[in-house]
Amino acid sequence: GDSVTQMEGPVTLSEEAFLTINCTYTATGYPSLFWYVQYPGEGLQLLLKATKADDKGSNKGFEATYRKETTSFHLEKGSVQVSDSAVYFCALINYGGSQGNLIFGKGTKLSVKP
Amino acid sequence: NAGVTQTPKFQVLKTGQSMTLQCAQDMNHEYMSWYRQDPGMGLRLIHYSVGAGITDQGEVPNGYNVSRSTTEDFPLRLLSAAPSQTSVYFCASSSRAQYNSPLHFGNGTRLTVT
Numbered sequence: 279g280d281s282v283t284q285m286e287g288p289v290t291l292s293e294e295a296f297l298t299i300n301c302t303y304t305a306t307g308y309p310s311l312f313w314y315v316q317y318p319g320e321g322l323q324l325l326l327k328a329t330k331a332d333d334k335g336s337n338k339g340f341e342a343t344y345r346k347e348t349t350s351f352h353l354e355k356g357s358v359q360v361s362d363s364a365v366y367f368c369a370l371i372n373y374g375g376s377q378g379n380l381i382f383g384k385g386t387k388l389s390v391k392p
Numbered sequence: 393n394a395g396v397t398q399t400p401k402f403q404v405l406k407t408g409q410s411m412t413l414q415c416a417q418d419m420n421h422e423y424m425s426w427y428r429q430d431p432g433m434g435l436r437l438i439h440y441s442v443g444a445g446i447t448d449q450g451e452v453p454n455g456y457n458v459s460r461s462t463t464e465d466f467p468l469r470l471l472s473a474a475p476s477q478t479s480v481y482f483c484a485s486s487s488r489a490q491y492n493s494p495l496h497f498g499n500g501t502r503l504t505v506t
Contacts, residue, residue, distance in 0.1 A: 312494070321499045322484075322495070327494065378442075380437075382427075382435040384434035385434050
């Protein structure tokens with residue numbers, strides 16, 4: 279079945295460091311890909327998405343490019359801030375394979391130190 | 393605009409007790425779902441509904457019941473709570489009228505079963 283694998287955390291960075299969180303997926307057909315963020319004590323919020331190969335999603339300085347050849351959707355940010363500390367989830371939706379339900383990776387906790 | 397509202401925020405149950413976790417959305421979304429979040433496991437789909445009167449099982453449905461009598465409400469019932477159901481539960485909704493529309497999450501219910 280469809281699945282998402284993302285890098286294990288936690289990830290600890292200093293403010294203004296470069297961030298990469300790796301995400302790869304397994305799915306039949308042409309899934310859409312998402313990054314969600316969860317701040318402490320809150321539900322998940324959509325951070326960015328990409329719906330077809332080579333699309334780049336971006337929001338709040340974060341970017342991710344849908345790479346079908348490597349089945350990847352890595353999250354990047356050039357200069358992280360303390361306020362970016364959160365748990366990040368990679369996810370896919372595949373109307374053909376997973377009945378249109380969102381499938382999540384296990385999450386990566388990011389801590390940014392001043 | 394309230395979005396997705398979950399109640400209660402916290403609950404402690406004894407083994408064998410029953411309870412209902414409430415979820416309501418005011419966005420007229422057709423799709424609603426329940427996830428549980430456990431450390432190291434990410435989010436796992438319990439049950440989902442694509443419209444009033446229609447429900448289906450997700451990845452981990454055992455021990456949970458749902459119903460969808462209205463578009464707005466999607467309660468999750470635990471008939472006989474077990475310690476393995478200690479978790480954080482999230483309700484989410486989305487519009488199926490818009491392809492790939494994002495999931496909107498509630499702030500979660502933290503359940504402890506002793």
